[in-house]
Structures are given as structure tokens and as C-alpha cells.
Amino acid sequence: MSDIVLYDAVNSPCGRRVRMTLLEKKADFEIRWLALAVMEQKQDWYLKLNPAGLVPTLIHAEQSLFDSNVINEYLARSLAGIELIPDSLSLQTEMRMWMAFEMEWAKPFREAIYQSYGKSRLRETGLDTASLSARVRENTANTAYLNTAKSVLNDPIDEKRLNDCIKVLMERMQWMEEQLSDSRDWLLGKKFTLADITLGPRLDMFPFIGVNDLYQRYPRIGSYMERLKSRPSWESSDIKPPVNENVTFVRTK
Numbered sequence: 001m002s003d004i005v006l007y008d009a010v011n012s013p014c015g016r017r018v019r020m021t022l023l024e025k026k027a028d029f030e031i032r033w034l035a036l037a038v039m040e041q042k043q044d045w046y047l048k049l050n051p052a053g054l055v056p057t058l059i060h061a062e063q064s065l066f067d068s069n070v071i072n073e074y075l076a077r078s079l080a081g082i083e084l085i086p087d088s089l090s091l092q093t094e095m096r097m098w099m100a101f102e103m104e105w106a107k108p109f110r111e112a113i114y115q116s117y118g119k120s121r122l123r124e125t126g127l128d129t130a131s132l133s134a135r136v137r138e139n140t141a142n143t144a145y146l147n148t149a150k151s152v153l154n155d156p157i158d159e160k161r162l163n164d165c166i167k168v169l170m171e172r173m174q175w176m177e178e179q180l181s182d183s184r185d186w187l188l189g190k191k192f193t194l195a196d197i198t199l200g201p202r203l204d205m206f207p208f209i210g211v212n213d214l215y216q217r218y219p220r221i222g223s224y225m226e227r228l229k230s231r232p233s234w235e236s237s238d239i240k241p242p243v244n245e246n247v248t249f250v251r252t253k
């Protein structure tokens with residue numbers, strides 16, 4: 001058993017960025033999967049580790065850490081291996097601004113996910129309202145989460161809301177495309193850093209909200225992502241649970 005444990009979920013960009021950092025550092029780690037569709041992330045024992053009930057959470061040296069960017073800075077500083085944080089204060093600040101940039105548009109992105117992939121993920125399980133409710137109640141007594149799960153399953157897609165979220169997201173992508181006009185290799189210039197690890201996994205999620213041509217619309221983002229995907233940590237961070245959680249809901253405590 002590894003001394004680094006990562007609580008994670010299938011297709012989580014936040015989880016993937018921690019996986020990438022661990023792989024860039026060549027660290028051993030163990031993943032424990034949570035099934036988000038049935039709110040395993042809202043179980044009492046997990047809320048003690050991560051009060052927001054989100055993935056990822058990392059356990060290391062008996063310390064429990066949450067928020068992917070916080071975890072990544074911790075790993076970057078505490079593990080030996082490749083340097084992922086720039087030396088100068090000015091570049092460190094720039095790195096955190098890229099993280100803040102992503103965190104801001106993660107909000108409309110999450111809303112869009114609820115209107116798209118979140119629905120298909122839940123519907124593909126074959127659970128009906130009664131069996132979904134029973135599964136969620138096993139995990140949490142908070143009816144707010146039950147109501148969210150039921151509305152993801154049953155409410156029709158709010159196309160207007162989804163399109164509005166996408167419009168906001170495209171505004172952010174336009175800004176990013178302009179930032180890349182100086183042909184830099186990585187977001188901070190010559191050096192690959194945590195800023196790239198923060199942005200890459202989220203950018204690659206656009207097809208999950210129905211935007212399949214992001215890299216054609218924004219070619220500089222496209223070639224930037226090609227560079228990112230050529231790093232071994234990209235492919236090797238595409239980890240799935242041994243059995244598809246959507247089908248079996250592997251319990252992971």
C-alpha cells in the first residue's frame with residue numbers, strides 16, 4: 001500500500017491534475033474511487049476529510065488535503081523530482097492567476113456538466129428515481145443532494161442555460177487564445193509548471209459539454225494542448241477504475 005492515497009472520480013479534471021502531478025514526480029499512489037452520480041462524495045466520513053464533499057482529496061503523512069491546486073502545490077514542494085513551481089515571485093503569482101482563471105470558469109463549466117454529461121452518466125446507469133433515491137440515501141441524509149441527483153436524472157436538459165454557460169466559457173477561451181499569441185511553449189513561457197497541469201485537464205473536457213471543436217475554434221489552444229498531450233504524464237494520468245463505477249458503483253471506503 002502506498003503512503004499517498006488519492007480520493008478521485010471517473011472523468012474528474014480536478015482529480016486528473018493531481019494524478020498528473022504525482023506522475024510528473026514519479027510518485028507511487030493509490031486511488032480510491034468515489035461514484036459522484038450517487039453522491040458517494042457526500043458521505044459523512046468523507047465530509048470530515050473534505051468539507052465541500054468534492055474530489056480530489058489527498059492523504060499523505062497522516063494529513064488530509066483538499067482542493068486540487070492546493071494539493072498540487074503541496075506535492076510540488078514536498079516530493080523530490082521535477083520542479084513544477086517557478087522560482088521568481090512574479091512567475092509564481094502568474095501561475096496562481098492561471099489557477100484563479102480556471103477556478104472562475106469552473107463554475108459555469110460545472111453547471112454545463114449538470115446539463116449534459118452529468119445527465120447521460122446518471123441515465124446510463126439504468127437507475128430509476130426510486131433506486132437512485134435509495135442509493136443516495138445510503139450515502140447522505142442531506143436531502144439537498146438527493147434533490148440534485150433527482151433533478152439531474154429527471155429534469156429535461158435546460159438548453160438555454162447550457163448555451164449561456166457555453167457562451168461565457170467561449171469568452172474565457174477567447175481571452176486564453178489571445179494570451180497564447182506570443183507562441184510561448186507553456187503558460188509561463190519556457191518552463192512547464194503547475195499552471196499547465198491546472199488548465200490542461202479542464203480544457204480537454206469541452207467535448208463532455210458538447211463543444212467538440214474547441215481546438216479548431218481556438219487553434220493556439222489546440223497546439224498548446226497537443227504539446228501538453230505529448231508529455232507521458234498526460235496519457236498515464238488517464239486512469240479509470242478497474243470496473244466502471246457507472247455500472248457497478250464500486251464502494252470505496
Ligand SMILES: N[C@@H](CCC(=O)N[C@@H](CS)C(=O)NCC(=O)O)C(=O)O
Pocket residue numbers: 009012013014015036041053054055056066067068069103
Ligand atoms: N476547487 C476544487 C473543485 C473540485 C470539484 O469541483 N470537483 C468535482 C469533480 S471535478 C466534484 O467533486 N464534483 C462533485 C459534486 O459537485 O458534488 C478542486 O480543484 O479540487
